[in-house]
Amino acid sequence: MNSLLNALLVIVLALNLFALGTSRIITVIKVVSLQGILLGIIPLIMEEHLTLAAVFAAAAAIILKGTVIPSMMMRAMRDVQIKREMEPLIGFLPSMLLGALATGFALLFASALPLASEHTTPLLVPASLATIFAGFILLTTRAKAITQIMGYLVLENGIYIFGLLLVGAMPLVVELGALLDLFVAIFVICIIVNHINQTFSTLDTRRMAALKE
Amino acid sequence: MTLTLLIFPFIAALAAWLIPSNRWRPWAIPAAGIIHFVLTLAAVFFNDKPLASEWIGLDPAGRLVLLMISMIYLITSFYLAGYLHYRLERPNRIFVTCLLCLLGTMTMITWSRHLGIMWVSIETTALCTAPLIYFNKTPRSIEATWKYLLIGFVGIALALLGTFFLSYSALHAGLQPTLVLSELLHNAPQLSKPWLHAAFVLILIGYGTKMGLAPMHTWKPDAYGEAPGAVGTLLAGCVTSCAFLCVLRIYHICTAAGDFAFISPMLLFMGLLSMAVAGVFMVGQQDYKRMLAYSSVEHMGILILGLGLGVPALFGTLLHLFNNGITKGILFMSAGNIHRSFGSTSTEIVRGALRRLPASSALFLVGFLAITGSPPFGPFISEFSILNAGFSSGHFVVTGLFLALLLIIFIGMGATVLTVTQGSEPESAPRTAYREGFLTIAPPIVLLALVLALGLHIPAPLNDLLNSAVKFLETQP
Numbered sequence: 001m002n003s004l005l006n007a008l009l010v011i012v013l014a015l016n017l018f019a020l021g022t023s024r025i026i027t028v029i030k031v032v033s034l035q036g037i038l039l040g041i042i043p044l045i046m047e048e049h050l051t052l053a054a055v056f057a058a059a060a061a062i063i064l065k066g067t068v069i070p071s072m073m074m075r076a077m078r079d080v081q082i083k084r085e086m087e088p089l090i091g092f093l094p095s096m097l098l099g100a101l102a103t104g105f106a107l108l109f110a111s112a113l114p115l116a117s118e119h120t121t122p123l124l125v126p127a128s129l130a131t132i133f134a135g136f137i138l139l140t141t142r143a144k145a146i147t148q149i150m151g152y153l154v155l156e157n158g159i160y161i162f163g164l165l166l167v168g169a170m171p172l173v174v175e176l177g178a179l180l181d182l183f184v185a186i187f188v189i190c191i192i193v194n195h196i197n198q199t200f201s202t203l204d205t206r207r208m209a210a211l212k213e
Numbered sequence: 214m215t216l217t218l219l220i221f222p223f224i225a226a227l228a229a230w231l232i233p234s235n236r237w238r239p240w241a242i243p244a245a246g247i248i249h250f251v252l253t254l255a256a257v258f259f260n261d262k263p264l265a266s267e268w269i270g271l272d273p274a275g276r277l278v279l280l281m282i283s284m285i286y287l288i289t290s291f292y293l294a295g296y297l298h299y300r301l302e303r304p305n306r307i308f309v310t311c312l313l314c315l316l317g318t319m320t321m322i323t324w325s326r327h328l329g330i331m332w333v334s335i336e337t338t339a340l341c342t343a344p345l346i347y348f349n350k351t352p353r354s355i356e357a358t359w360k361y362l363l364i365g366f367v368g369i370a371l372a373l374l375g376t377f378f379l380s381y382s383a384l385h386a387g388l389q390p391t392l393v394l395s396e397l398l399h400n401a402p403q404l405s406k407p408w409l410h411a412a413f414v415l416i417l418i419g420y421g422t423k424m425g426l427a428p429m430h431t432w433k434p435d436a437y438g439e440a441p442g443a444v445g446t447l448l449a450g451c452v453t454s455c456a457f458l459c460v461l462r463i464y465h466i467c468t469a470a471g472d473f474a475f476i477s478p479m480l481l482f483m484g485l486l487s488m489a490v491a492g493v494f495m496v497g498q499q500d501y502k503r504m505l506a507y508s509s510v511e512h513m514g515i516l517i518l519g520l521g522l523g524v525p526a527l528f529g530t531l532l533h534l535f536n537n538g539i540t541k542g543i544l545f546m547s548a549g550n551i552h553r554s555f556g557s558t559s560t561e562i563v564r565g566a567l568r569r570l571p572a573s574s575a576l577f578l579v580g581f582l583a584i585t586g587s588p589p590f591g592p593f594i595s596e597f598s599i600l601n602a603g604f605s606s607g608h609f610v611v612t613g614l615f616l617a618l619l620l621i622i623f624i625g626m627g628a629t630v631l632t633v634t635q636g637s638e639p640e641s642a643p644r645t646a647y648r649e650g651f652l653t654i655a656p657p658i659v660l661l662a663l664v665l666a667l668g669l670h671i672p673a674p675l676n677d678l679l680n681s682a683v684k685f686l687e688t689q690p
Contacts, residue, residue, distance in 0.1 A: 113407075114408070115385070116384055116385050132374070139367065148363065152366055152367070152370070155370055156370055159370055159373050159377065162374060162377050162378075165377075165381060165384070165390075166380045166384065167390070169329075169377075169380040169384075169390040169392050170329050170392065171327075171329065173330070174329035174330055174332075174333055177333035178332075181337055181340065184337075184340050185336075185340055185366065188344070188362070192355065192358055192359055195347070195355050196355055196359060199352045200355075208352075208356040208359065210352065210356055211357060211434070211435040211438070213434075
């Protein structure tokens with residue numbers, strides 16, 4: 001079971017780098033949704049005794065992250081007619097290399113962490129840290145509002161991976177609440193993205209600089 | 214009873230959504246505020262069974278914050294009805310619905326004894342407040358909302374990671390991973406230290422972002438500057454207090470674990486840093502609404518500093534939470550009135566407001582005196598109590614800096630407030646159709662009476678509540 005889990009996590013890590021290295025926003029959206037689907041599957045293979053509640057939560061996560069959110073983002077993109085991320089603060093190749101470096105460090109760092117014995121072999125902790133970091137890079141170095149949101153989703157995915165260690169701590173109500181919040185958050189953000197585009201005629205958040213000291 | 218209080222605001226929100234009339238819909242806010250306040254009084258003072266379940270229940274700390282939120286919301290709700298009456302040209306369906314949902318999620322935070330539920334509720338408050346900030350739909354308000362959401366989301370995400378770390382600290386210690394507050398408190402001494410410490414740092418940063426502590430405060434001046442004045446009241450008085458309650462939870466767990474020595478320097482540093490940053494930006498501030506936002510950063514700093522001083526300052530800190538919320542209401546509502554009359558928040562244009570809007574400007578001026586800790590108002594008592602605790606517990610440097618920063622902020626804030634109220638208005642100052650009315654003046658006057666009363670005498674029921682909260686937080690279960 002551990003080897004299958006690790007294989008999936010390696011794919012998740014590779015998807016991080018892919019998202020960091022591409023300029024096409026549509027690719028980023030697809031990569032992040034694929035990542036969301038993979039993360040939805042993981043609890044199903046980790047659990048020894050599958051409960052109905054776990055299956056339900058996993059299905060909800062897969063549907064939301066794999067289909068609903070990507071289609072909302074695609075629609076937002078169609079509405080504002082942009083295709084590529086322009087002029088990121090750190091270039092695509094450098095940010096990909098930075099992501100790779102962070103993944104390496106996460107592996108080293110996680111081996112130094114005081115982990116419970118059953119958590120030392122699967123890659124869950126390093127994958128979580130590396131994904132959180134990749135999310136931060138996307139969030140802070142990209143200029144377009146949509147790519148920043150994808151960065152936030154990657155960050156959230158990273159935290160979700162850590163949550164997989166804590167079987168039973170998060171009741172179903174809370175998990176569903178968090179998913180509902182994510183859905184509403186993306187919904188609100190799509191509306192605001194649309195407003196930004198109408199008001200500023202661009203999605204470049206660096207143009208929004210009226211408010212400062 | 215419990216269920217009624219928790220579900221009622223959402224039902225009210227749905228009802229408000231269904232009311233077709235733009236003119237009558239805003240009255241749903243005061244109606245809901247009154248019912249909520251009555252239910253809250255019953256829950257706070259007459260409920261013999263405070264704990265409904267392991268997940269949802271009202272402990273002394275939650276009770277205190279719930280009472281405060283419900284009271285400020287009720288008083289602000291009348292102002293909101295008056296405000297929306299002036300803004301009938303704008304559809305207010307989403308605005309009113311979000312306001313009522315906000316009441317519901319804030320109530321949920323005060324009741325939650327499960328850190329997961331608390332986290333979901335805090336994230337929902339961020340979603341409910343976003344449409345409130347961009348009610349005016351100007352480019353500036355959209356920019357403010359974007360920053361508010363993005364910074365807020367990252368902060369909340371970090372808080373979630375911290376919450377997971379906290380749960381992992383139980384798992385690493387060989388216990389069942391849990392997010393139930395009572396279990397965490399019960400097992401606090403056994404929790405794995407490294408994970409607990411990491412959890413504390415992440416949660417302080419995460420919920421500190423929602424509170425608006427420096428250096429994560431950058432969304433605050435933008436959001437408070439662009440949001441309608443009454444929304445500023447709710448953000449600065451209620452939402453930040455809820456975030457403070459979340460920090461109080463992790464503080465409680467860490468002290469129960471015997472780690473006060475680890476967290477205290479961090480809390481003191483964050484507190485002083487927030488006050489210093491606020492001071493820097495308040496001196497020479499030309500926008501009086503942004504100035505209020507920095508004042509909020511300052512007072513969040515005072516609260517965190519008070520926590521860092523530990524048990525001796527706890528009473529003063531909790532009292533200050535109350536005083537700050539109420540006084541911020543006076544300031545934001547009166548500043549909102551001045552803004553509406555002049556159509557600007559810049560001190561270049563807004564001068565001599567005392568002549569044009571005598572009541573609002575007087576309130577603004579007195580509110581300034583109250584928030585900066587002048588006697589005989591409430592904040593004087595609470596700040597003095599924190600100061601006293603600081604000196605008596607031997608934190609001379611920290612308390613000395615605290616005092617110096619209070620003085621700098623008093624001077625900085627005073628310069629801006631006096632420019633707005635005194636002198637004569639420039640020839641070019643625009644004049645809108647706004648006139649001071651009962652609904653936009655009475656609520657801040659009520660708050661002023663409250664803060665004055667709190668400065669002169671703390672009523673016995675409130676005193677009991679504060680004492681029971683202090684006792685709850687200092688005893689290890």
